Amino acid sequence: MQITKASDAVGAIVEDIDVKSLSDGQFAEVRNAFQKHGALFFKNQNLTPEDHIAFAERWGNIDFNRFFKQREGYPAIAEVLKEPDQQLNIGGGWHTDHSYDEIPAMGSILYALEIPPSGGDTLFAGMAAAYEALDDDMKERIKDLKARHGNAHIFGEESEYRKAVGDRYTNADQAGQTAVHPIVLTHPESGAKGLYVNPGFTLEIVDMEPEESKALLQELYAHIMQDRFHHRHKWSEGDLAMWDNRATWHYALNDYQGHRRYLNRITIEGVALG
Numbered sequence: 001m002q003i004t005k006a007s008d009a010v011g012a013i014v015e016d017i018d019v020k021s022l023s024d025g026q027f028a029e030v031r032n033a034f035q036k037h038g039a040l041f042f043k044n045q046n047l048t049p050e051d052h053i054a055f056a057e058r059w060g061n062i063d064f065n066r067f068f069k070q071r072e073g074y075p076a077i078a079e080v081l082k083e084p085d086q087q088l089n090i091g092g093g094w095h096t097d098h099s100y101d102e103i104p105a106m107g108s109i110l111y112a113l114e115i116p117p118s119g120g121d122t123l124f125a126g127m128a129a130a131y132e133a134l135d136d137d138m139k140e141r142i143k144d145l146k147a148r149h150g151n152a153h154i155f156g157e158e159s160e161y162r163k164a165v166g167d168r169y170t171n172a173d174q175a176g177q178t179a180v181h182p183i184v185l186t187h188p189e190s191g192a193k194g195l196y197v198n199p200g201f202t203l204e205i206v207d208m209e210p211e212e213s214k215a216l217l218q219e220l221y222a223h224i225m226q227d228r229f230h231h232r233h234k235w236s237e238g239d240l241a242m243w244d245n246r247a248t249w250h251y252a253l254n255d256y257q258g259h260r261r262y263l264n265r266i267t268i269e270g271v272a273l274g
């Protein structure tokens with residue numbers, strides 16, 4: 001097995017290994033790399049839905065996503081699908097999954113089944129590297145702040161985005177919950193400090209005037225959006241990507257109009273964030 005850093009801020013490429021047959025020792029190595037890099041990209045996998053589920057279950061309990069369409073016969077698997085005639089894609093903006101949950105999901109494991117001839121890359125951003133690069137004044141300013149996250153604007157009945165994505169999302173009636181989390185997260189496993197706000201689901205900073213909250217969030221987002229904190233994953237069919245939602249953002253680029261892109265995603269339960 002070969003593990004190579006994908007960029008300075010986030011991600012590592014894992015080659016010469018079949019995730020179906022990882023020994024306990026290899027799994028421990030992979031787990032360490034995951035904690036260190038926040039995202040892993042396993043090349044050349046050949047997985048049935050059962051294999052995908054079995055690999056996910058080695059990481060923890062599955063968090064059944066209530067808004068994505070499930071793969072038929074496999075409620076654990078969410079379909080990340082864009083058809084050739086669809087304009088908007090799923091995940092087409094910077095976000096981290098499930099931050100609107102009281103106990104946000106640990107991470108997601110995404111398997112590429114059909115990739116367009118060009119385009120459809122996914123960007124990842126490293127939250128620990130972005131936090132470390134903040135100046136001391138900003139670190140001091142945000143150290144005890146909390147932010148509220150929500151999902152009605154994405155998954156709810158009235159969401160323009162949902163209407164545009166069409167029938168790829170379900171259960172609009174279950175949208176609307178919000179959750180409050182620290183802006184600076186001490187990662188529950190690695191202990192590293194990282195930023196935990198995202199443009200997709202963060203609504204506001206708690207106990208702050210709306211204008212100030214908006215300006216501070218925009219400042220943090222502009223900081224994280226610098227290329228130096230990113231890795232761009234160019235997909236091949238058979239790639240299996242795995243990311244830690246508490247340590248990364250991701251952004252599925254929508255630059256392949258007229259082509260089909262189809263991936264399967266399994267999300268793993270997390271723990272309460274202190």
Ligand code: SIN
Nearest residue numbers: 080090091122252265
């Ligand atoms: C997602 O946001 O989970 C989808 C990522 C992708 O399609 O690359």
